Amino acid sequence: MYQRVLVTLDNFNQEEALLPYVEDLSRHYSAKVEFLHIEEEALMLGWDEVIDLPAYHKAREQIKKKGESYLTALQDKLADKGIEVNTRIVYGSALKSILGTVEETNADLIVMTKDALNKYSQEHHGNILASLLQRTNRPLLMVQ
Numbered sequence: 418m419y420q421r422v423l424v425t426l427d428n429f430n431q432e433e434a435l436l437p438y439v440e441d442l443s444r445h446y447s448a449k450v451e452f453l454h455i456e457e458e459a460l461m462l463g464w465d466e467v468i469d470l471p472a473y474h475k476a477r478e479q480i481k482k483k484g485e486s487y488l489t490a491l492q493d494k495l496a497d498k499g500i501e502v503n504t505r506i507v508y509g510s511a512l513k514s515i516l517g518t519v520e521e522t523n524a525d526l527i528v529m530t531k532d533a534l535n536k537y538s539q540e541h542h543g544n545i546l547a548s549l550l551q552r553t554n555r556p557l558l559m560v561q
Contacts, residue, residue: 419446423524423555425453425515432491434530434560442526443500451522452491452504454484455514481506512548519555528558 422442424435443450488504495502503522507514519527527549549557 419448419525421449421451421522421524422526422528423451423453423515423519423522425455425511425527425529426488426491427455427511432494435528436491436495438558438560439528440495440498440500442528443495448525450495450500450502451518451524452488452502453515453518454488454504454506455511456480456484456506456508512545512552515549516552519553524555526556526558527553528560530560 419442422439424439426432426435439450442448484506485504488506492502492504505518507518515527518524546557546559
């Protein structure tokens with residue numbers, strides 16, 4: 418039924434809630450797993466705003482490295498259990514990132530936590546759950 422499961426991971430402690438479900442789904446359906454980490458959109462300044470660009474770029478690079486090492490550790494954890502996992506970090510809006518990744522990977526199921534949903538909803542001032550359900554025909558598994 419499910420050949421590819423897309424798992425959004427945007428807090429660095431979500432795996433405790435999600436991994437048992439992802440492992441069970443992957444084993445039961447022999448599904449491949451795609452971990453997706455979404456980073457906020459690129460820097461946008463107001464017309465009179467000034468920042469320290471080198472410090473900004475250094476901070477962004479540290480965030481990127483933290484995300485990459487987090488995803489690699491999770492990938493290794495599941496690979497040790499015989500589960501095929503791909504990882505990706507995407508920059509931009511949550512809704513576009515999720516929908517784009519679903520199409521690119523041909524994911525059959527989207528898995529995310531309620532915490533991620535709350536983060537996205539606050540971040541984009543909209544209801545991402547309703548938007549996801551309206552714009553995709555893939556099932557969505559929400560984990561508390």
